[in-house]
Amino acid sequence: MNSLAEPKTAIADLRTDSDRLWESLMEMAKLSATAKGGVNRQALTDLERQGRDLFIQWCRAEGCTIRIDNIGNIFARREGSDPTAKTVMAGSHLDSQPTGGKYDGCFGVLAGLEVIRTLNEHNITTKAPLEVAAWTNEEGCRFPPCMMGSGVFSGVLEFDTMMARTDADGVTVSDALDAIQYRGSDSVSPSEINAYFEPHIEQGPILEDTDTTIGVVIGGLGQKWFDLTLTGLEAHAGPTPMNLRRDAMMGAAEVTQALNRIAHEHQPHGRGTVGSMMLHPGSRNVIPGQVKMTLDMRHWEPEALIAMGESVAAAVDEICQRHGLGYELTPTADFAPEHFNKECVDAVREGAKKLGLSHMDIISGAGHDAMFVGRVVPAAMIFIPCKDGISHNEAESATPEHVHAGCNVLLHAMLNAAGLGETKA
Numbered sequence: 001m002n003s004l005a006e007p008k009t010a011i012a013d014l015r016t017d018s019d020r021l022w023e024s025l026m027e028m029a030k031l032s033a034t035a036k037g038g039v040n041r042q043a044l045t046d047l048e049r050q051g052r053d054l055f056i057q058w059c060r061a062e063g064c065t066i067r068i069d070n071i072g073n074i075f076a077r078r079e080g081s082d083p084t085a086k087t088v089m090a091g092s093h094l095d096s097q098p099t100g101g102k103y104d105g106c107f108g109v110l111a112g113l114e115v116i117r118t119l120n121e122h123n124i125t126t127k128a129p130l131e132v133a134a135w136t137n138e139e140g141c142r143f144p145p146c147m148m149g150s151g152v153f154s155g156v157l158e159f160d161t162m163m164a165r166t167d168a169d170g171v172t173v174s175d176a177l178d179a180i181q182y183r184g185s186d187s188v189s190p191s192e193i194n195a196y197f198e199p200h201i202e203q204g205p206i207l208e209d210t211d212t213t214i215g216v217v218i219g220g221l222g223q224k225w226f227d228l229t230l231t232g233l234e235a236h237a238g239p240t241p242m243n244l245r246r247d248a249m250m251g252a253a254e255v256t257q258a259l260n261r262i263a264h265e266h267q268p269h270g271r272g273t274v275g276s277m278m279l280h281p282g283s284r285n286v287i288p289g290q291v292k293m294t295l296d297m298r299h300w301e302p303e304a305l306i307a308m309g310e311s312v313a314a315a316v317d318e319i320c321q322r323h324g325l326g327y328e329l330t331p332t333a334d335f336a337p338e339h340f341n342k343e344c345v346d347a348v349r350e351g352a353k354k355l356g357l358s359h360m361d362i363i364s365g366a367g368h369d370a371m372f373v374g375r376v377v378p379a380a381m382i383f384i385p386c387k388d389g390i391s392h393n394e395a396e397s398a399t400p401e402h403v404h405a406g407c408n409v410l411l412h413a414m415l416n417a418a419g420l421g422e423t424k425a
């Protein structure tokens with residue numbers, strides 16, 4: 001029997017505190033607020049350090065112990081009554097895009113904290129210990145690839161290689177981690193963990209479009225990222241005839257078209273995006289001699305993702321031959337689609353059902369830490385809608401009702417996994 005100190009409320013009726021969670025989200029957002037109402041809390045910057053510090057301060061105030069591993073992943077732990085029981089974990093990320101929103105990542109981390117606050121408030125001691133994780137560099141925008149901290153934790157990404165990754169200014173992950181003093185020495189092993197749940201906004205339009213509150217995430221698209229450098233010849237925009245140019249921008253334009261065409265050829269799950277492009281010298285009357293650009297492709301079926309990668313590589317080669325360009329195509333992220341653990345997915349669906357929330361199964365188009373954690377620990381995700389499906393945009397927004405609903409599903413999924421479901425109260 002679980003050691004339950006007289007809970008004020010029956011487990012089935014337990015709910016998290018909506019206002020408290022919303023206030024924490026808004027307070028965290030203030031730390032790195034942008035003029036347009038979003039956040040800029042890029043990985044391993046001083047603004048992210050402030051967010052990390054605030055999260056740890058809140059967790060310590062709830063009696064959690066804190067562990068930080070060698071790539072800066074933060075684990076806040078609340079002991080259970082059974083020291084031999086494996087951990088039930090919630091989590092997500094605190095880092096953001098440069099023009100990110102208040103909810104991407106932050107919602108999952110602070111929903112986990114709200115579960116702990118709620119259990120403390122109601123004097124409930126779970127059988128299994130609970131932890132909330134804040135993974136390092138989920139976005140991968142400053143230091144590719146995405147999901148770096150959870151990737152090292154799960155062994156999908158190699159630690160030394162990740163430490164050497166640099167941002168556009170040549171700063172390494174290692175130096176940035178030291179600069180914010182978050183290189184920890186604790187080691188947290190996947191073998192300690194029984195289940196991992198990640199609440200997150202959908203970052204797409206499906207839940208809102210179908211008026212559904214909870215997305216029961218069955219898995220996520222695989223991704224292939226490349227950095228592509230095209231090298232032609234800088235020349236004068238006036239005297240150089242069109243047929244004698246080696247115009248790197250023309251190559252970039254055709255590669256962009258090719259990626260888009262290939263993604264359309266692999267529907268319904270194919271995705272292709274050129275998110276960043278830098279021309280050199282970037283002068284209006286000089287034919288660009290060099291273009292650096294990024295390619296992001298995704299798919300739900302492994303074979304289709306491989307085929308897309310091969311088609312894009314062939315297109316790059318053909319385009320560069322035709323335009324007399326040199327090129328360097330460097331893979332920066334490459335991971336297969338992830339199918340989440342059936343029991344964890346069922347726990348999320350059960351939680352939504354018991355709470356009377358509309359719900360639907362959904363595939364995540366975005367990458368998430370759960371996709372790497374799920375390689376080594378049973379994992380699942382809980383989606384809530386975001387306005388117009390917009391994310392990675394300062395206009396990203398969610399409603400207090402949906403945030404609260406997602407947090408309540410997390411509470412009940414964790415209580416069930418931690419040995420404290422209705423049946424055990």
Ligand code: HGY
Nearest residue numbers: 138139146365366367
């Ligand atoms: O790119 C992604 O899918 C994630 O948001 N980092």
Ligand code: MN
Nearest residue numbers: 093104105138
């Ligand atoms: Mn995210």
Ligand code: MN
Nearest residue numbers: 097104139392
């Ligand atoms: Mn994101």
